[in-house]
Amino acid sequence: MNNDDHARAEKLILEAQVEGTPEADRAWLDAHLETCESCAGKARSTEYTLRAFRAVSVPVDSELLGSTRLRVYLRARELSDQRERRWGLIALCAMSWLVGIASAPLAWWMFKWLGKEAGLPPLVWQTALALWWMLPAGFVAAIVFWQRERAQGQNGQGTPHETYEEH
Amino acid sequence: MDATTYQFSILMLSETQELARGLRRREPELFDRLIEQYHYRLFRYLFHLTGNRETAEDLFQETWIRVLEKGHQYDARRRFETWLFSIARHLAVDYFRKAGPRALDSLDDPGLAERALELPGPPERPPVDLLVEGEQSDRVNAALEQLPALYREALVLRFSEDMPLEEIAAVTSAALSTVKSRVYRGLQALRDSLETTL
Numbered sequence: 201m202n203n204d205d206h207a208r209a210e211k212l213i214l215e216a217q218v219e220g221t222p223e224a225d226r227a228w229l230d231a232h233l234e235t236c237e238s239c240a241g242k243a244r245s246t247e248y249t250l251r252a253f254r255a256v257s258v259p260v261d262s263e264l265l266g267s268t269r270l271r272v273y274l275r276a277r278e279l280s281d282q283r284e285r286r287w288g289l290i291a292l293c294a295m296s297w298l299v300g301i302a303s304a305p306l307a308w309w310m311f312k313w314l315g316k317e318a319g320l321p322p323l324v325w326q327t328a329l330a331l332w333w334m335l336p337a338g339f340v341a342a343i344v345f346w347q348r349e350r351a352q353g354q355n356g357q358g359t360p361h362e363t364y365e366e367h
Numbered sequence: 368m369d370a371t372t373y374q375f376s377i378l379m380l381s382e383t384q385e386l387a388r389g390l391r392r393r394e395p396e397l398f399d400r401l402i403e404q405y406h407y408r409l410f411r412y413l414f415h416l417t418g419n420r421e422t423a424e425d426l427f428q429e430t431w432i433r434v435l436e437k438g439h440q441y442d443a444r445r446r447f448e449t450w451l452f453s454i455a456r457h458l459a460v461d462y463f464r465k466a467g468p469r470a471l472d473s474l475d476d477p478g479l480a481e482r483a484l485e486l487p488g489p490p491e492r493p494p495v496d497l498l499v500e501g502e503q504s505d506r507v508n509a510a511l512e513q514l515p516a517l518y519r520e521a522l523v524l525r526f527s528e529d530m531p532l533e534e535i536a537a538v539t540s541a542a543l544s545t546v547k548s549r550v551y552r553g554l555q556a557l558r559d560s561l562e563t564t565l
Contacts, residue, residue: 249558258411
């Protein structure tokens, strides 16, 4: 028996616990442990270590469960409210868009008439028309952005793009 | 794959698909059930990872909030606990980044060992058992305190959770060889440390 045998036995003792050993290695190890008290002691010690480690109990405070459930419930309600509000906003945007499309010829005619009455060059009243179209959308976008920022601030969320997909 | 294994995997898939649907819908009953079912294992993991009860409790709550918020990202082809533990781990990494300029990969800093594993005594049992198990637990906890967090994490996932090494690699976003090395070194270090106290 030489040092290589002891090193191999030590490796196999750990390997048996971590990922299992092939039959041939197992047989060699069993034979070695019968004749080597030092390695047999290592094997017993490894088994004891794992038994002791598995036996360590980590008690969970029952209040932690209750408060976690409550927090999850409240956050679920908050998310549900946010979703309802978002749907309301989407409906309003859709309606506004439809009204905008339907009223486009009228708005064009009105701005053209106003521009003509005021003696403005076409570029000016056309720019005014474009602004008149964009302002409501910009206003809504600002509200949505502000709400998102506020929600993230309140929940202390991390980066909004983070995902937990497995590799 | 034999017929029994195939049937079992189909059954598992339909269960996880149902779970994924419930998570997407944020069903309150499902969350109650999941918290009940996984609370001990999740807390034990976080406790061993952070080495601190209060931090583990905070991260425990945050993990379930994230499960609620990111439930739509759960992939039904994977086991729920793998996803759950990886969320918990991400939060722990974020926590340590905010707490100090070190990521989880550098948690093997000996400074972490200064934090005691604050475990209360074991539950009510006969006095002799209590004494023996209490002493044993104390010894194991003292030995665990000396280990780097990454080794403790690897040990709890492998030997308490009985996770295959590949799954541990998925949870920790580490290479399989790295995971193996952590488990081997952790086990060896824990054994050596316990041997010196016997």
